[in-house]
Every structure is written in C-alpha cells, then in structure tokens.
Amino acid sequence: MTTFIDVGYGYQNPELNISPEDYSLLTDLYQLTMAACYTGEGIEQKRASFELFVRRLPQDFGYLIAMGLAQALEYLAKFSFNSAQIAALQNTGIFTHAPDRFWSLLTEGSFTGDVWAVPEGTAVFANEPLLRIEAPLWQAQIVETYLLNTLNYQTLIATKAARLRDIAGETATLLEFGTRRAFSPQASLWAARAALAGGLDATSNVLAALQLEQKPSGTMAHALVMALSALEGSEEQAFTAFHQYFPGAPLLIDTYDTVAAAQQLAEKVNSGEITLTGVRLDSGDLVTLSKQVRSLLPKVSIFASGDLDEWEIQRLKTAGAEIDSYGLGTKLVTGSPVNGVYKLVDIDGIPVMKLSSGKFTYPGRKQIFRSYVGDKLHSDRLGLLDENFGREQPILELVMKAGKQLKPHENLTTIRQRTAVSVASLPEETRRLENPVSVKVELSEMLYELTEETKKLTAKDAKIK
Known part of the structure; x- marks a missing residue:
C-alpha cells in the first residue's frame, strides 16, 4: 500500500497533471536557485542571450527538422508565478537565504524578452541555433527547461x-x-x-x-x-x-x-x-x-x-x-533523443563561451546564413547576428519582441509544406538512412575571430594555462 505524506508545501496534486498556470514551475530547481543568486548579486536584470542547439545529430541522422516553436511561444506568453506557487516554493525551506527581491521578481514578473527562431519545418544541423532568447538574466534562465522539453521532443518526432x-x-x-x-x-x-x-x-x-x-x-x-x-x-x-x-x-x-x-x-x-x-x-x-x-x-x-x-x-x-x-x-x-542544449552566449553585451572538453560552445549572438543553387541547399554559414553575406539568406527570424508574439501561429499545412521543401532541398547524401553526411556548417571570419579572442579571455579569467 502506497502512502502519500503531506509535507506541507501547499501545492499537492497526486494526479500530476498540468495546466498552463503550472508551466512556470515546470522547471529544474537549479533554474530557480540560480535566479535567486543572480538577484542577490544584483545582476538579475542584465540582458542575457541563450541559444538552443544540438552539438551532435542523433546517430544516422543527416539533418533535423526544427519543431515546437508554437508551444514555446505559448509558454513564454503565459510565464508567471501566482501566490500559491510562491508560497509553496517558500515552504520547501530551500530558499531561506534568498533575497526578498527574488520573491518580488516572481510576483511581478512575466517574460519581457525577445525570441529569435528558425521557422518550424526548417532543416537545421549541428551547432546551429534553433532558437535564441534575449531577456533579463533571471527570465532567460528559468525558461530553459520547458523550452528544451518541447523543442527537443517535437524536433525528434518531426525529423x-x-x-x-x-x-x-x-x-x-x-x-x-x-x-x-x-x-x-x-x-x-x-x-x-x-x-x-x-x-x-x-x-x-x-x-x-x-x-x-x-x-x-x-x-x-x-x-x-x-x-x-x-x-x-x-x-x-x-x-x-x-x-x-x-x-x-x-x-x-x-x-x-x-x-x-x-x-x-x-x-x-x-x-x-x-x-x-x-x-x-x-x-x-x-x-x-x-x-x-x-x-x-x-x-x-x-x-x-x-x-x-x-x-x-x-x-x-x-x-x-x-x-x-x-x-x-x-x-x-520513441527512439534516439535529440540532445538539444541551451547555453549562455552573451551577458550584458559581453560574449561568453564554454571551454569544457566535448562541450565547447561558440560565443555571441549568431545567425545562420543559408545559400542555395537553384532549389538545392548549397551551404550554411554560422555567423554573428549583424553580419551580411549578400545572397546568403538569414534564417533565424525575430518572432517575439518584448514578450509579445509578432505574428500568429502558422497552420499545420504551411509547416508541412515547409518541411517537404526543406527535405527536398537537401543533398541525397544528407537524406539517406545509411551513413548520412550532414551539410557542413562553416564559421564566418568574424565569428572565428570572436571565438579565438573570447577563448583567450576566458582561459585567462579562469587562470587556465
């Protein structure tokens, strides 16, 4: 016989179902503890940019089809904390030393940032951002878990x-x-x-x-x-x-x-x-x-x-x-997961990067520049947001500004058609099931130089020889 113990947090729901008002709590604990720490340090409102991408494609996949943006934007539009949720967090005892300002942020807060994303149904490759969040640091941090959940899973199924x-x-x-x-x-x-x-x-x-x-x-x-x-x-x-x-x-x-x-x-x-x-x-x-x-x-x-x-x-x-x-x-x-990650690339205008072995990231706010020969995809270039390469098409679009969605959700027919066109544009060697060869993504010269410069500064700051 299973016994449920009331530990007094005040937010019990043994059925474990969710409603839109619960979305903000559907996050990992460390997102909230980090947000509290940022608040204590007085940096919670610093403008931060996080990008969501995959380092490696799943085995035997030559491409991914980006999906889940509609649900991500709905989540961001409804992002908020009510008094019952805040009381439940306080009752855990975990946040005893958190600054009072943290609770004020949650009480008054909503998502006020910008979102850049590739349209749903677009083919993407390793290290290319499917989505970028530009928002106050505390907001951009807390939303990570939900965004990864919906984009990772729907991208897998769509692909x-x-x-x-x-x-x-x-x-x-x-x-x-x-x-x-x-x-x-x-x-x-x-x-x-x-x-x-x-x-x-x-x-x-x-x-x-x-x-x-x-x-x-x-x-x-x-x-x-x-x-x-x-x-x-x-x-x-x-x-x-x-x-x-x-x-x-x-x-x-x-x-x-x-x-x-x-x-x-x-x-x-x-x-x-x-x-x-x-x-x-x-x-x-x-x-x-x-x-x-x-x-x-x-x-x-x-x-x-x-x-x-x-x-x-x-x-x-x-x-x-x-x-x-x-x-x-x-x-x-089911099957091999899409292992998307969500990484900080810029804080208060300062490009940042990760140097961990096997988990290296590129710094700065980026754009994907895509070129075609006829209706066939020729190459992709990963560059910085403000670069321009003539006929190469930037494919990340601004879809939310200051917390407001810029255009209505697309219907399934439109997204399905885009998926079909995206796949048809890929090289045969990228589409095949056996030993597919993904499209090579080149770095722009400016991104390469920023990466090398940031790497040196990061190593120096971390006292890495």
Missing part, C-alpha cells in the same frame, strides 16, 4: 516523420499511431502535432486531431474481431457488423488467417455485396502477405502496421511489398 515521408514517397498514406507508446499524455499530443507537421497525413489521437482542426483516422483492433467472432459466430460476421456502422471502412484481416480472410472478402467485393476501401496487416511476413492479398483484392488499399520505421519501410519497398499505407507508432514517438 523522424520527415524521414518516413521521404522514404515512403509522396503517394503513400502515413498515419501516426503512437499515443499509447508516447512518454506521457502530453507527449502524445506533441508527437501527433510534430508528426503531422513533419509530413504524416493524419493521427489516431482524437484529442490532438480535434485540437489541431484535423480529422482523426484509424481502423480497428483485433479485440473487435475476436469479440464479435466469439459472440456472433465468425470473423466474416465481425466484418459485416463493423461495416454496418462504418460502411467501407478498412478491416483488420490478420487476427486468424490473413489469406483466408482476404479470400472471403474478395468474394464479397467481386459479387458487389460490399464496398471495401482497405485492409490492414499488423503481423507476419508483410512482403509475402501483401502480395497475396493484392492478388485477391487488386483494387483495395493495403495498410501495414506493427513497429514500423523508415528502415523497415525501405526494406519492404526494396523487397517489392504491395503496401499503400503505413501506421507508425512506437518507433516514431
């Missing part, structure tokens, strides 16, 4: 979705089925959004679909076939019953004998007794079964599911599988 679309081709139907495997109910909503924005056609998550003004999509489970077969006599009667309420809907045909089920359905389709839009295969040798089913139901769409990913879809296509649509779940919403 995997883009890769799936690239491998499956434009004509294949791709459905997101990952809700039951996502890391939380909240993650399932973000995964559905990122998957659709990354190139998938629909999601089975009803709440996500309706909130995104999309039509949910799905088929049926083996449970329906087994239940109705047991109670009403046969698999055939189970199919008939389902079509009574959902005429023509796709049917799951691998509960017992896939080929036998396809043969029975073929007789009904050929006689005009039923109309059938599709059948779903969820197990077995999908190459062999899909070919057998195609021979029996030549005009019916064949849908495959069951722990599929981009490598398996590539294998199925290479082997000549007769599959028109795919359901993507577990391997879409």
Whole structure:
C-alpha cells in the first residue's frame, strides 16, 4: 500500500497533471536557485542571450527538422508565478537565504524578452541555433527547461516523420499511431502535432486531431474481431457488423488467417455485396502477405502496421511489398533523443563561451546564413547576428519582441509544406538512412575571430594555462 505524506508545501496534486498556470514551475530547481543568486548579486536584470542547439545529430541522422516553436511561444506568453506557487516554493525551506527581491521578481514578473527562431519545418544541423532568447538574466534562465522539453521532443518526432515521408514517397498514406507508446499524455499530443507537421497525413489521437482542426483516422483492433467472432459466430460476421456502422471502412484481416480472410472478402467485393476501401496487416511476413492479398483484392488499399520505421519501410519497398499505407507508432514517438542544449552566449553585451572538453560552445549572438543553387541547399554559414553575406539568406527570424508574439501561429499545412521543401532541398547524401553526411556548417571570419579572442579571455579569467 502506497502512502502519500503531506509535507506541507501547499501545492499537492497526486494526479500530476498540468495546466498552463503550472508551466512556470515546470522547471529544474537549479533554474530557480540560480535566479535567486543572480538577484542577490544584483545582476538579475542584465540582458542575457541563450541559444538552443544540438552539438551532435542523433546517430544516422543527416539533418533535423526544427519543431515546437508554437508551444514555446505559448509558454513564454503565459510565464508567471501566482501566490500559491510562491508560497509553496517558500515552504520547501530551500530558499531561506534568498533575497526578498527574488520573491518580488516572481510576483511581478512575466517574460519581457525577445525570441529569435528558425521557422518550424526548417532543416537545421549541428551547432546551429534553433532558437535564441534575449531577456533579463533571471527570465532567460528559468525558461530553459520547458523550452528544451518541447523543442527537443517535437524536433525528434518531426525529423523522424520527415524521414518516413521521404522514404515512403509522396503517394503513400502515413498515419501516426503512437499515443499509447508516447512518454506521457502530453507527449502524445506533441508527437501527433510534430508528426503531422513533419509530413504524416493524419493521427489516431482524437484529442490532438480535434485540437489541431484535423480529422482523426484509424481502423480497428483485433479485440473487435475476436469479440464479435466469439459472440456472433465468425470473423466474416465481425466484418459485416463493423461495416454496418462504418460502411467501407478498412478491416483488420490478420487476427486468424490473413489469406483466408482476404479470400472471403474478395468474394464479397467481386459479387458487389460490399464496398471495401482497405485492409490492414499488423503481423507476419508483410512482403509475402501483401502480395497475396493484392492478388485477391487488386483494387483495395493495403495498410501495414506493427513497429514500423523508415528502415523497415525501405526494406519492404526494396523487397517489392504491395503496401499503400503505413501506421507508425512506437518507433516514431520513441527512439534516439535529440540532445538539444541551451547555453549562455552573451551577458550584458559581453560574449561568453564554454571551454569544457566535448562541450565547447561558440560565443555571441549568431545567425545562420543559408545559400542555395537553384532549389538545392548549397551551404550554411554560422555567423554573428549583424553580419551580411549578400545572397546568403538569414534564417533565424525575430518572432517575439518584448514578450509579445509578432505574428500568429502558422497552420499545420504551411509547416508541412515547409518541411517537404526543406527535405527536398537537401543533398541525397544528407537524406539517406545509411551513413548520412550532414551539410557542413562553416564559421564566418568574424565569428572565428570572436571565438579565438573570447577563448583567450576566458582561459585567462579562469587562470587556465
């Protein structure tokens, strides 16, 4: 028996669900302790710039598709602390020596900074900032955890979705089925959004679909076939019953004998007794079964599911599988994480950098300058914000000014189209699954010089020989 102990912090919620008013507390403790320290030292209002980027791409990824900006901006717009939250923090006893001014900051504070970001659906590479926060130091520090949470996860899902679309081709139907495997109910909503924005056609998550003004999509489970077969006599009667309420809907045909089920359905389709839009295969040798089913139901769409990913879809296509649509779940919403980091690059106009082995960072507020040859991406240059390189396009945009969002959120169709264009612009060697070669990101001369100068100053300040 589990016993919950009331430790008296005054903010108990055993269900551990969240609402927008809780977002500001959804942070790591050290963000708050650092903010308190900044306040005690009188530097909490110094202008700070933090950039969010990945040092290395996940293994076997040649690119990333930036995603999660919409939720990041919503979070920043609602950033605040109420009296109950402040009382709960005080009751922990952790902040006993924090200055009184810290509590005033939280009581009165909201996010008043600027945000620069690449548009959602844009391809990015290692060491390129997806987002930069320019704000009073205490604000820029506290928001780190939430920003990393939403951008890291949605960028992972969007990238995997883009890769799936690239491998499956434009004509294949791709459905997101990952809700039951996502890391939380909240993650399932973000995964559905990122998957659709990354190139998938629909999601089975009803709440996500309706909130995104999309039509949910799905088929049926083996449970329906087994239940109705047991109670009403046969698999055939189970199919008939389902079509009574959902005429023509796709049917799951691998509960017992896939080929036998396809043969029975073929007789009904050929006689005009039923109309059938599709059948779903969820197990077995999908190459062999899909070919057998195609021979029996030549005009019916064949849908495959069951722990599929981009490598398996590539294998199925290479082997000549007769599959028109795919359901993507577990391997879409889980997998190798996008290990984005959020690092201070400038404080009060002073460029700063990290010299740790394997965790080196570039100083200063930066911009990504992208060049194309025709519609193909030629190269990227990482430079300083105020540089200009003629025809090279700066891709970080100012999206929030003084805490106010500058334009409405983009719809999924716009982001999905941008994703498709971004992927199509990449070199083939960057898009391939096996040993991809990422686009090389060059440093501008000014950024290189600033890096060397800052490195010397940082080493001197740290007394490193």
